[in-house]
Every structure is written in C-alpha cells, then in structure tokens.
Amino acid sequence: MGKTIAEKILGAHCQQAVSANDIVVADLDYVMGQDGTSPLAIQAFREMKGQKVFDPRRVAMIIDHSAPSPLEGVSALHALMRDFAREQGFNFYDIGEGVCHQLMPEKGNVVCGDLVVGADSHTCSYGALNAFSTGVGSTDLAAAMISGKLWFKVPESFKFVLNGQLPAGVYAKDLILYLIGQVTADGATYMAAEYVGEAVRALSVEGRLTMSNMAIEMGAKAGLMEADEKTLAWVQQHSQREPRPVTSDPDAVYARVEEYEVSNLPPQVAKPHTVDNVAPITEVAGTPIQQAVIGTCTNGRLEDLRIAAQILQDRKINPQVRFIVAPASRRIMLEAIKEGVLQTLIEAGAAVVTPGCGPCVGTHNGVPSDGENVIPTANRNFKGRMGNNKAFIYLASPATVAASALAGEIADPREFIR
Amino acid sequence: MKFNGRVHKFGNDVNTDYIISGRYKFKTLDMKELAKHVMEDLDPDFYNKVQSGDFIVAGTNFGCGSSREQAPWAVLYAGVSVVIAKSFARLFYRNAINCGLPLVECDTDRIEPGDELEVDLAQGVINNLTRGEVLPIKPLPGVMIKILQDGGLAEHFQKYGTFNFG
Ligand code: SF4
Numbered sequence: 001m002g003k004t005i006a007e008k009i010l011g012a013h014c015q016q017a018v019s020a021n022d023i024v025v026a027d028l029d030y031v032m033g034q035d036g037t038s039p040l041a042i043q044a045f046r047e048m049k050g051q052k053v054f055d056p057r058r059v060a061m062i063i064d065h066s067a068p069s070p071l072e073g074v075s076a077l078h079a080l081m082r083d084f085a086r087e088q089g090f091n092f093y094d095i096g097e098g099v100c101h102q103l104m105p106e107k108g109n110v111v112c113g114d115l116v117v118g119a120d121s122h123t124c125s126y127g128a129l130n131a132f133s134t135g136v137g138s139t140d141l142a143a144a145m146i147s148g149k150l151w152f153k154v155p156e157s158f159k160f161v162l163n164g165q166l167p168a169g170v171y172a173k174d175l176i177l178y179l180i181g182q183v184t185a186d187g188a189t190y191m192a193a194e195y196v197g198e199a200v201r202a203l204s205v206e207g208r209l210t211m212s213n214m215a216i217e218m219g220a221k222a223g224l225m226e227a228d229e230k231t232l233a234w235v236q237q238h239s240q241r242e243p244r245p246v247t248s249d250p251d252a253v254y255a256r257v258e259e260y261e262v263s264n265l266p267p268q269v270a271k272p273h274t275v276d277n278v279a280p281i282t283e284v285a286g287t288p289i290q291q292a293v294i295g296t297c298t299n300g301r302l303e304d305l306r307i308a309a310q311i312l313q314d315r316k317i318n319p320q321v322r323f324i325v326a327p328a329s330r331r332i333m334l335e336a337i338k339e340g341v342l343q344t345l346i347e348a349g350a351a352v353v354t355p356g357c358g359p360c361v362g363t364h365n366g367v368p369s370d371g372e373n374v375i376p377t378a379n380r381n382f383k384g385r386m387g388n389n390k391a392f393i394y395l396a397s398p399a400t401v402a403a404s405a406l407a408g409e410i411a412d413p414r415e416f417i418r
Numbered sequence: 419m420k421f422n423g424r425v426h427k428f429g430n431d432v433n434t435d436y437i438i439s440g441r442y443k444f445k446t447l448d449m450k451e452l453a454k455h456v457m458e459d460l461d462p463d464f465y466n467k468v469q470s471g472d473f474i475v476a477g478t479n480f481g482c483g484s485s486r487e488q489a490p491w492a493v494l495y496a497g498v499s500v501v502i503a504k505s506f507a508r509l510f511y512r513n514a515i516n517c518g519l520p521l522v523e524c525d526t527d528r529i530e531p532g533d534e535l536e537v538d539l540a541q542g543v544i545n546n547l548t549r550g551e552v553l554p555i556k557p558l559p560g561v562m563i564k565i566l567q568d569g570g571l572a573e574h575f576q577k578y579g580t581f582n583f584g
Contacts, residue, residue, distance in 0.1 A: 137487035137513035
C-alpha cells in the first residue's frame with residue numbers, strides 16, 4: 001500500500017514504516033519557539049531538569065509577538081528568553097528580525113523532508129517547502145529541546161486537488177480562504193492537508209507559504225505540498241542543508257479527497273468572527289473600514305507588499321482609514337526599501353511598524369476601538385483577536401486590503417488593478 | 419481517576435482566544451492570575467461561578483486556534499477538573515494532556531448547564547447524576563493515559579529524562 005508525504009516523513013524520522021493513526025516517537029530536525037510560548041517552555045525546561053538543548057544548531061527562539069516590548073511584564077519575559085538563549089547558545093532572533101514563520105524558512109532552518117515543531121500554531125507554514133511541520137505547546141517545546149524528539153500520532157491525509165488557474169486579482173489567500181469556507185474550521189482536524197494540482201504549481205513559493213500557513217484554520221496538523229523546481233531553487237537559495245524531497249505514492253490512502261476548479265474564483269473575505277465564515281467579495285463590498293493592515297506570517301512578504309504598492313502607487317488612502325504595514329522580516333523590509341515599494345506605501349499613507357507580528361494578535365501596534373471594522377491580511381478574525389472584543393475583523397488578500405484602504409470600505413481589488 | 423462536579427456549558431468552536439485572550443497571556447507566567455480571565459469573553463463571570471472540580475462541557479472543536487498552553491493551564495488553575503466536548507482541536511488536546519488536564523470526548527447534547535456529573539476515566543463512563551443517565555466516553559490513547567498518570571509531561575520527563583512509553 002502506498003504512503004502519503006506525512007507517513008513518509010514521519011516514518012523516515014523514526015526509522016520504520018508507519019501508517020496513519022500509528023503513534024511514534026520521532027527525531028526532530030528543528031525546534032522553534034516565539035515570545036508568547038517560549039517563557040513557559042523555559043520554565044518547563046527547568047522543571048524537567050533539562051541541562052542543555054539537544055543541539056543548539058537545531059533550536060531557534062524568536063521575539064516577534066510583542067516586539068518591541070510594550071509593557072514591563074513582557075520585558076521581563078523577553079529578558080528571560082535572552083538569558084536562556086545566551087546560556088544555551090542556540091539561534092536567537094531579537095526584535096525587528098521578523099515573524100517566526102518568515103524567519104524559519106528565510107534563515108535556511110527548514111528544507112524539504114524535514115520534521116519540524118514550533119510552539120506556535122502556524123508552524124504548519126513550512127509544509128509549503130515539503131517539510132512536515134506542526135505547532136506544539138510550551139511543555140512539548142521543552143521536551144523537544146531536551147530530547148530532540150517528540151511523540152506524534154501519524155495523521156490521516158486530506159487531499160485538495162486544485163485545478164485551473166487563478167484569475168487576475170485573485171491570489172493564494174483567496175484560494176485558501178475559499179477552501180476553509182468549504183470544509184469549515186474543523187473539516188481537517190487531526191489530518192494533514194495535502195495541496196496538489198495545476199493551481200498550486202502555478203503559485204510562487206510565497207503564495208504557497210500563505211496556503212500552508214492557514215491549514216490550521218481548518219484544524220489540520222500540517223499543510224503539505226510536493227517540492228518542484230521552484231521549491232528546490234528557493235530552498236537552495238536560503239539554506240546550506242541538503243533538501244530531501246518527498247512525494248506521495250500514486251496509491252497512497254487518503255481519508256478524504258476534494259477537487260476544486262479555481263478559474264472563476266472571485267476574491268474572498270472571511271467575515272467576523274470565524275475564519276470559515278467566508279464570502280465572495282461582492283457580498284461584503286461597501287462595508288466601511290477604519291483600519292487596514294498588511295503583514296503577518298500569512299501575507300507580509302515582499303510579493304504581498306509589491307501587490308499592495310502596485311494598487312497604491314500615486315494614490316492616497318482614504319482619510320478615514322489607518323493603514324498599518326508590518327513587513328514579515330527585516331530582510332523583506334530592506335528589499336522593499338530598495339525596490340521603492342515601501343516608499344510607495346508610505347506616500348500612500350501607510351504607518352510602517354517593526355518587522356514581526358504587527359497588530360495581528362492584539363499585543364501592541366494598532367489595537368482597534370469599540371465597534372471598528374478592521375481588514376488585515378492576517379489568518380484569524382476571532383472576537384478579541386486584535387485586542388478588542390468589540391471590534392470586527394475581515395480577513396482578505398493584500399490586494400483587497402490595499403483596495404479597501406483606498407476606498408474606505410471593503411472593495412473589490414479587480415477594480416483598482418492597473 | 420474519578421471526578422465530581424457541576425456543568426458549565428459552552429457551544430461549538432470555543433477558540434483559545436476565548437479561553438484566555440492574547441491580551442493577558444503575554445504579560446505573565448502567573449497561571450493563577452491568568453485563570454481569573456478564563457472564558458472571560460464568552461462569560462465574564464465564569465471565574466467567580468466555577469467551583470473546584472467543576473466541568474467545562476462544550477460542542478465540537480473545543481480549543482481551536484493558537485498553540486498557547488496558557489489555555490489549558492488557565493482552565494486547570496480555575497479549578498476545572500475535566501473538559502468534556504464532542505471534539506477537540508489537536509493542539510489544545512496535546513497541551514491539555516501535557517499539563518495534566520484530562521479531556522473527554524462524548525456526545526454532549528444530553529448534558530445541560532448545572533447538571534451534576536461523575537466522570538470516571540478508568541471505567542470510561544460519565545454518570546449524569548441529575549438526569550440518572552450513563553454516557554459512554556471514547557477512551558484516550560495509551561500514550562496520553564501514561565502522561566496523565568505521571569501528572570503531565572514535565573513530571574514524565576522528571577521521572578524518565580526522555581519519552582518512555584514502554
Ligand atoms: S503574525 Fe499573527 S498568526 Fe503569525 S505568528 Fe504572529 S501572531 Fe501568530
């Protein structure tokens with residue numbers, strides 16, 4: 001019987017053939033924590049009598065969620081992380097370096113075939129690079145830092161066959177929002193999503209990262225893709241480590257297979273307060289907005305900033321709108337400066353904040369007021385997500401966010417693309 | 419492992435931002451302090467109402483959203499003994515077991531707010547004392563029972579120094 005990517009990668013990391021639902025203890029290639037989860041993991045590390053991390057070259061911690069620190073309490077937790085990183089000598093990325101899920105691939109910490117855990121739910125992002133990566137909690141992170149291992153239940157797989165080509169003005173973000181709307185917030189719980197087909201191959205690696213990033217929003221444990229020339233070129237450009245591409249066998253067994261034709265897909269928006277509350281743009285166009293945000297681990301990459309700049313070139317955002325831009329990493333910010341992309345955005349009215357999570361999770365940098373509508377390129381719109389449970393969050397693509405910032409209301413980007 | 423208490427009932431898709439909001443979790447490692455805000459956005463009075471040993475009972479996909487382990491810790495520190503739901507999101511599931519918070523999957527439609535329950539994990543049943551009903555529950559995988567019996571993953575590691583499911 002054939003194997004899926006998930007079964008093969010997990011099997012390769014415990015040196016045995018495994019099938020869905022087996023429980024295994026597997027060796028990890030990389031372990032990551034961010035500032036919301038690492039302090040608790042450090043506490044657990046001590047409690048577990050950990051002495052040294054299993055391999056400092058395979059551990060990273062990142063300060064991105066509340067960076068720079070807005071509060072004394074947060075500063076103390078950041079200091080705890082810095083001390084621990086110095087003591088252990090692993091890779092440490094301090095404020096301004098970027099958001100964890102951008103840095104892990106960008107710094108070359110992930111290659112095809114890897115098994116990676118991160119104490120952050122969107123760790124599933126690296127599935128776009130043909131790695132099995134998944135989110136864990138702080139105690140799991142501590143156990144992984146000590147032993148270099150973690151236990152896993154081998155997931156069943158859910159195959160999404162995506163045929164056709166996305167039309168102009170419609171992006172990876174629209175596609176993944178559409179799929180989440182179709183299968184719902186728990187449609188792939190415990191499963192590994194596997195995205196295949198012409199529409200996936202046509203995406204850039206950046207677009208693929210957006211799709212894998214949001215696999216968790218349908219409950220999935222991973223959002224996997226096969227490696228092609230684009231993946232390999234990208235990985236080799238960023239990492240010294242040898243990629244080990246893994247493909248699913250033609251006779252692999254899937255718990256569910258769904259096929260979609262994407263050629264006529266309109267831009268999509270997830271309405272408050274759940275990510276699966278998805279509607280085509282026509283249904284929400286005209287909703288007034290007070291804040292627009294481009295950034296986050298979902299859509300804060302150079303390609304995203306370029307798309308926004310293309311729409312905003314020589315235009316000014318609506319005076320009723322606050323427009324916040326948080327590049328996903330320092331490197332992206334520098335490239336955006338060199339290309340003039342950032343200048344375009346600033347001239348249009350953007351407030352640029354430190355590379356990192358930006359306003360995504362309500363810890364700093366742009367908490368909305370009561371009753372306000374926000375349109376970010378983020379991945380979650382739960383009540384209270386951006387720090388105010390009386391605000392309303394609409395998730396969309398960078399193009400839709402840029403068009404909406406111009407219009408002062410949710411707007412169809414196809415009307416603004418030049 | 420046997421627990422007695424009253425039911426506090428919630429709906430489907432209770433996410434980790436509702437269990438403990440991001441605006442608190444970044445500030446402190448003091449779980450007693452975080453526990454005061456548990457479920458606050460769904461029921462502002464929850465922390466005051468919940469008695470030690472009580473149960474959170476919910477619909478499908480409980481704990482969806484972020485990997486924050488503060489969510490199960492806050493539930494545990496608020497005094498909740500077991501969370502009972504139709505289904506759980508996998509990150510919450512893992513984290514809860516690692517913290518030593520037992521979870522039970524069963525059909526929760528027949529459990530009402532305020533019901534008195536006796537949850538018997540070893541026997542795999544819930545006795546609804548208010549309604550005189552017995553509800554079967556789905557047994558946990560062996561690895562999880564082992565971690566719970568050790569008192570959580572930190573205690574498991576203290577004992578063995580690594581994973582030991584032998
Ligand atoms: S950008 Fe948002 S979703 Fe991504 S890691 Fe940061 S807080 Fe989480």
